[in-house]
Amino acid sequence: MVEVKNLTKHYGDKKAVDNISFKVEKGEILGFLGPNGAGKSTTMNMLTGYISSTSGQVLINGTDILEEPNKAKANIGYLPEIPPLYVDMTVMEYLNFMFDLKKCKLPRKSHLKDICGLCKITDVSERIIKNLSKGYRQRVGLAQALIGNPPVLILDEPTVGLDPQQIIEIRTLIKKLGKSHTVILSSHILPEIQAVCDRIVIINKGVIAADGTAEEIAKNLTNEHKMVARIEGSSKTAEDKTDIINAIKNISGIKYIRADMEREKGVFDYDIEAEQGMDIRRDINKICFEHGWNILMLQLSDLTLEDIFLKITMGEGHSENSSDNNEKSSAPTTNTATETATPDKTDEKVSDNTAKPEKIKDSKKNSKNNGGKK
Amino acid sequence: MGAIFRRELGSFFKSSIAYIFLAVFFLFSGYFFCAGTLYSSTSDMSSMFGALFLVILFLIPILTMKLLSEEKKQKTDQGILTAPVGLWSIVLGKYLAALTLYIIGISITLVYALILSYFGTVVWSSVLANYLALILLGSAFISIGVFISSLTENQMSSAIVSFVALMLLYMIDSIANLFSVHIIKNILVSLSFYTRYLEFTSGIFNLSSVVFYISVAFLFNFFTVRVLEKKRWS
Numbered sequence: 001m002v003e004v005k006n007l008t009k010h011y012g013d014k015k016a017v018d019n020i021s022f023k024v025e026k027g028e029i030l031g032f033l034g035p036n037g038a039g040k041s042t043t044m045n046m047l048t049g050y051i052s053s054t055s056g057q058v059l060i061n062g063t064d065i066l067e068e069p070n071k072a073k074a075n076i077g078y079l080p081e082i083p084p085l086y087v088d089m090t091v092m093e094y095l096n097f098m099f100d101l102k103k104c105k106l107p108r109k110s111h112l113k114d115i116c117g118l119c120k121i122t123d124v125s126e127r128i129i130k131n132l133s134k135g136y137r138q139r140v141g142l143a144q145a146l147i148g149n150p151p152v153l154i155l156d157e158p159t160v161g162l163d164p165q166q167i168i169e170i171r172t173l174i175k176k177l178g179k180s181h182t183v184i185l186s187s188h189i190l191p192e193i194q195a196v197c198d199r200i201v202i203i204n205k206g207v208i209a210a211d212g213t214a215e216e217i218a219k220n221l222t223n224e225h226k227m228v229a230r231i232e233g234s235s236k237t238a239e240d241k242t243d244i245i246n247a248i249k250n251i252s253g254i255k256y257i258r259a260d261m262e263r264e265k266g267v268f269d270y271d272i273e274a275e276q277g278m279d280i281r282r283d284i285n286k287i288c289f290e291h292g293w294n295i296l297m298l299q300l301s302d303l304t305l306e307d308i309f310l311k312i313t314m315g316e317g318h319s320e321n322s323s324d325n326n327e328k329s330s331a332p333t334t335n336t337a338t339e340t341a342t343p344d345k346t347d348e349k350v351s352d353n354t355a356k357p358e359k360i361k362d363s364k365k366n367s368k369n370n371g372g373k374k
Numbered sequence: 375m376g377a378i379f380r381r382e383l384g385s386f387f388k389s390s391i392a393y394i395f396l397a398v399f400f401l402f403s404g405y406f407f408c409a410g411t412l413y414s415s416t417s418d419m420s421s422m423f424g425a426l427f428l429v430i431l432f433l434i435p436i437l438t439m440k441l442l443s444e445e446k447k448q449k450t451d452q453g454i455l456t457a458p459v460g461l462w463s464i465v466l467g468k469y470l471a472a473l474t475l476y477i478i479g480i481s482i483t484l485v486y487a488l489i490l491s492y493f494g495t496v497v498w499s500s501v502l503a504n505y506l507a508l509i510l511l512g513s514a515f516i517s518i519g520v521f522i523s524s525l526t527e528n529q530m531s532s533a534i535v536s537f538v539a540l541m542l543l544y545m546i547d548s549i550a551n552l553f554s555v556h557i558i559k560n561i562l563v564s565l566s567f568y569t570r571y572l573e574f575t576s577g578i579f580n581l582s583s584v585v586f587y588i589s590v591a592f593l594f595n596f597f598t599v600r601v602l603e604k605k606r607w608s
Contacts, residue, residue, distance in 0.1 A: 048456040052606045074458040084453030086381070088388045100377030101457045144453065 001026045001182040002047065002152055007056035009042055009206075016042045018206040019056070024199075026151070029178035031197030032186035036311045039206040040186045041081055044156050047184065048078040060152055072332035074102070077150040079158055083141025087130040091140050094129060095147065104148040111147070118173060119143040120166075142170070146177075153177060155185040159192060171196050192308055202312050209312040215310055228260070229270045229284060230297035236266035240293070244270065247287050253278035263299055267296060378467030379474075382441065386475050391440075394525030395433055398506025399479040402429045407486045417494040419487065420575040423504040426480075427571055430512060431544055435536035437475060440529040441468045442598070448528045455606075461599045469520050469595055476512045480505065485569065499579050510587035511567065515540055517594035524601040543567050 002024040008040050017039040025031045036038045042082040045051045047058055047070065049065040058065045063072040086094055095112050104111070104297050119139040124132060129140060138161050145153060158174065159167045174196055177183060186191050193200060196216055200212040203215070210217045241259050243289045260269035274280045281298060281347020329367040386392035403426060409552045410421035445451040455465055487501045518539055526552040542549075547569060550562035563569060 045452075050452055050606070070458040070460060073456055076453070078450065078456045080452040080456075082449040082452075084448075084450040086385070087448070087452055088385055089381075093384075095383050097377055098453070098457070100380070101454065103458060126400060219569050262457065 002184065003059040004047070005057040007043065007046060007058065009046060009056045010054045013205050015044070015057055020203070022201055022208065022211060024182050024184060026182050027179055028199060029174065029183040029185065029197045031139045031193035032184060032201045032203065033193055033200055033309060034203040041156055041192055043203065043355045044154055044184070044186065048076055048154055075150050076154050077139045077147070077153045079144035079155045081145070081146040081156040083137055083138055085129045085140060088128065090126055090128050092125045094140065095143060096228045098144045098147050106148065115143045115146050118146065120169065133167055135163060138162060140204050152182045155183065157187055158185055160186070160188065178238060180216060196279065202309065203311045210308070226271070226273050227281070227298060229295060230263055230267060231270060231288060232267045232294040232296055234292045236268065238262065240266060241268055243291070244293065247282060247291060251280055251281055251283045251287065272273060375459070375463035375467040379471050380462055382468050382471030383474060391436060395437055395475065396479050399429060399433055400482055402452065403482055404428050408494045412488065417496050418492050419483070419490070419504065420500060423483070423508065423531045423575040424572060426508060427511070427568060432541045434476070434512065434515045434519050435533040436473045438516055438523050438536060439533035440523065441472060441520055442524040443485070443529045443532045445471060461602050465520065465602065466593055469517060472516045472520065473513055476516060480512065481527055482509045485509070492595060493588065503577070503579050504575055506544065507571055511571050514567065514590040517591040520596040521598045521601070524598045
């Protein structure tokens with residue numbers, strides 16, 4: 001339905017969009033994600049023929065947007081970042097104007113009534129747009145895009161300015177429309193993209209950084225298999241921990257293991273990281289079974305869309321930072337674990353911590369507390 | 375084109391622009407009609423038509439100032455430029471809306487002629503030729519105004535630049551006098567909107583002037599289309 005081939009846009013020397021290609025099929029909802037200035041709106045403006053591309057091609061339903069603009073544009077409903085509303089008109093006048101402008105052949109009255117109903121603007125249809133709130137304006141903008149029932153909908157941040165109730169309504173509406181239309185929508189709100197879109201394209205600095213479902217993207221990005229295992233030792237005391245760490249360390253493909261918080265008496269959480277592509281869950285299970293330990297929980301720590309987004313858009317530097325932050329928060333408990341562990345089990349993370357006085361203080365506090373408990 | 379034409383014309387009447395334009399035009403044309411024609415007890419309206427040149431020179435920038443600049447400022451151009459309409463339809467829709475309001479305004483001169491016809495003989499061919507000249511002059515001026523409006527996002531600067539441009543066109547005769555080189559002088563004089571307009575008011579129907587005004591109107595509408603086109607490519 002929408003095909004983008006090697007699309008490039010230069011503004012002077014600056015490359016706003018650099019050689020991007022993707023394809024959206026009918027009945028697919030594509031989420032367009034990217035930080036400010038990544039080229040999202042530029043791409044959408046090129047898709048809709050508002051601006052031209054420096055090179056590359058946009059095909060809407062097989063029609064080139066620059067070769068036969070009128071034919072291609074007739075297939076598109078576009079809601080730009082700022083809804084193109086004439087503030088001196090009433091909602092109904094405006095929708096009638098857009099109806100005429102799009103040379104829509106559908107029965108005027110019933111079609112506009114349906115759209116007003118869908119976007120929930122029936123009760124403001126006689127009001128002047130100037131006096132409407134941001135949320136209503138946004139919905140009028142969406143209504144305008146739906147006029148003529150175009151097979152392709154391109155929505156630039158459709159839920160900006162809506163209250164939570166309306167956001168849910170609009171998302172449901174988009175999902176519903178997505179069954180029979182091709183929808184491309186951009187948003188800053190990650191859960192929204194996750195809730196609505198079948199596929200996600202992440203764009204950064206004018207290039208596509210990732211393309212696929214949220215799960216696929218997460219999978220490609222995860223260099224390590226991290227998991228958390230909650231294991232109960234056979235003697236149900238803290239001494240089991242050393243045995244468990246030792247045993248699991250011997251599984252091939254393990255990168256590191258460390259004990260985390262004591263969840264129940266003698267039950268610890270272990271952070272385990274395996275080499276890429278290694279699935280060691282079964283091995284862990286086997287070892288625990290052999291030693292008579294009980295696995296109370298085994299959880300893969302997946303990347304959320306937020307992690308993915310930050311990782312892609314901020315580059316590696318930031319992802320290190322963020323994992324640093326995680327360490328900080330888990331540092332005290334980690335230290336208590338390593339303190340009781342034998343020195344040879346002290347992994348790099350500990351030496352890392354010793355460099356940070358604040359953390360050591362924390363860990364001392366923590367160990368005192370632990371001692372008190374004992 | 376129809377949708378844009380209707381919207382623009384409606385917008386003129388929704389804002390104060392149409393009323394200001396009509397009121398000011400009626401005021402000055404009425405004054406020149408009284409002072410030039412009624413008080414001198416003549417049925418010759420040429421003095422009024424001659425004076426109207428300056429009136430429309432001041433008023434047309436008000437008509438055209440927001441036609442395209444405001445679309446850009448409010449980002450509503452995204453709506454019309456992504457709709458399945460051509461650039462010519464957009465430009466002509468807006469141009470014709472302004473021209474229509476202008477023609478509604480200048481049609482008051484026909485009412486003046488009707489009033490005169492009660493008291494004396496009106497040379498209708500002359501009145502109609504003058505009326506036509508006003509329409510031609512307006513269509514050229516409006517196309518220049520629309521063009522300038524397409525260059526800016528600010529309607530005040532659009533109005534001021536349009537006014538200066540029209541004023542320069544008015545002054546072209548006096549500028550021509552500064553040149554001693556004959557060719558330059560002749561070229562400038564032949565570009566004079568005012569001289570050609572005065573020919574009409576003195577009863578000369580010059581076909582080349584008709585062609586001149588229509589060409590200017592076409593040329594500047596063409597430029598406007600190019601400006602919109604260029605915006606997409608830059």
